[in-house]
Amino acid sequence: MGLTSTTALATAVLATVLLSLLVVWQWPRLSGRGWRPVVGRVGLMCAVQLLLFSSVGLAANKTFLFYGSWADLFGRQDGVGVLGAQAAANPGITVDGKQKVDVPGAGKPSIGGEVQRVSVQGQRSRIVTPAYVYLPPEYFQQGYETKSFPVTVVLTGFPGTAENLIKGLHYPKTAWTLSKQKKTQPMILVMMRPTVAPPRNTQCIDIPGGPQTETFFADDLRKAISGTYRVGTKPRNWGFIGDSTGGYCALKIALQHPEAYAAGVGLSADYAPDVDMDSGDLFHGNKHEQNRSDLLWSLDHLPQGNSSFLVTTSHQGESNFRATQKFIAKVKEPARVSSITLASGGHNFNTWLREIPPSLQWLSTHLSAE
Structure with missing residues (x-):
């Protein structure tokens, strides 16, 4: 029974309702004086409140996908993170599964495209982490067998899960729709979260003696993807987009690695890392x-x-x-900057869903295929 499953939510809601009915039924028996009735009343009230909060929490998590599994919730991630020599010995991409895109014709990749769940092994950083790769329909169509496609790396915020990008923010469906409408060129999307060494919030920084997250995104990821899929290898073939912490990463990597990425999009981005209990010491005195x-x-x-x-x-x-506004004012040639400023919009999915379509269109105009 997964954390994001309907079964888990339905079980919590049913348990809340049944226990509430039990409290109503048993309340007269617990209305007497003495420590036992008092303890009974307090215990039942606490149990109902706990189940109620659990139901609300599961519902919110199912909607926004803050955590993808029980292990993710409790900070225990098996099979991902920094794996030392294993990643260096076996760099590249391992495909772990495939799934359909929620679009018409989804049963056939040449019509609906395909999402592959993969494991990315970084050679230099020695980081191993999961990701989802969206391949557009053209990738499977005749006439495109030798064509290389532009790539956009897509990141969630923190903590976030990569499933957010598919189920909550609908990146593959949006990319498919925009391409179908001739508003964008076909692009490959590599969808991940910035937390490649969970549960630590490394924020795309090479931490002394710790995870080399900047190296992973700036170098290892590009090599792994280009070694597996038909993608271009020049900067103009690669873009980066993310929200919140992921937006910071997108701007940071594009700014500091123009030799790797031609374009970066920050949706509600941070402009400096948060150093807190989730990040730990990111710099170890390196000013x-x-x-x-x-x-x-x-x-x-x-x-x-x-x-x-x-x-x-x-x-x-x-x-x-x-x-x-400060970021916009400080960008100078040869760099360039564009912006989207809404009249109102919070730091949430509803805001980003409004910004993602024009952002993908903007990326399409700044990237090129080989």
Whole structure:
């Protein structure tokens, strides 16, 4: 019974209802004085409240997919993270499964495309982490056998799960629809979360003595994908998009690695990492890397490459409005920046669902196929 399953939610709701009826039925028997009736009343009330909160929590998690499994919820992730020599010895992509895209003709990849669940093994970073790869219908069609496709890396926020990008934010369905409408070119999407060494929030930083997350996204991921799929290998063939922490990663990698990514999109992005109990010590006294991780500092003090950025914010509902305006003002040639500013919109899926279609269209105009 998975954390995000309907069965788990239905069981919690049913248990809440049954226990509530039991409390109503038994309340007269527990209305007497003395410590036993008091303890009984308190115990039943606490049990009902616990089940009620569990039902609400399961419903919210099923809707927004903050955690994908019980292991994810309790910070126990088997089979992912930093695996040392294993990843270095077997770099690349392992396909673990395939699934349909929620579009017409989904049963046939040449019509509906395909989503593959994969494991990515990083050679330099020695990180192993799961991902989903969306392949557009054209990837399977005659006439495209020798064609290479542009790639966009798509990240969730923190903690988030990669399933968010499919079930909650509908990236494959949106990419399919936009391409069908001739608003974008066919693109491959590599959908992940930034937490590649869970449960730590590494925020796309190479941590001294710890996970080399920047190296993974800037180098290892591109090599693994290009070694498995028909994709271009030049910067103009690669884009990056993410929300919240994932948006920070997208902007950071595109800004600091123009040799790898031509475009980065930050949806409600942070512009500096959060150092807290989820991240731990990210820099271990390395002041330069700490400064470099601040994107506004980087724009002022480091050379800007030939990269394009799209940032999004809202006049009301977003805390990053002023930082976004500063980022826009600091971008200088040869870099370029565009923006989407909503009148209102919070830090949530509803806002990002409004921003994703124009963001994918923007990426399509800034990436090219081989």
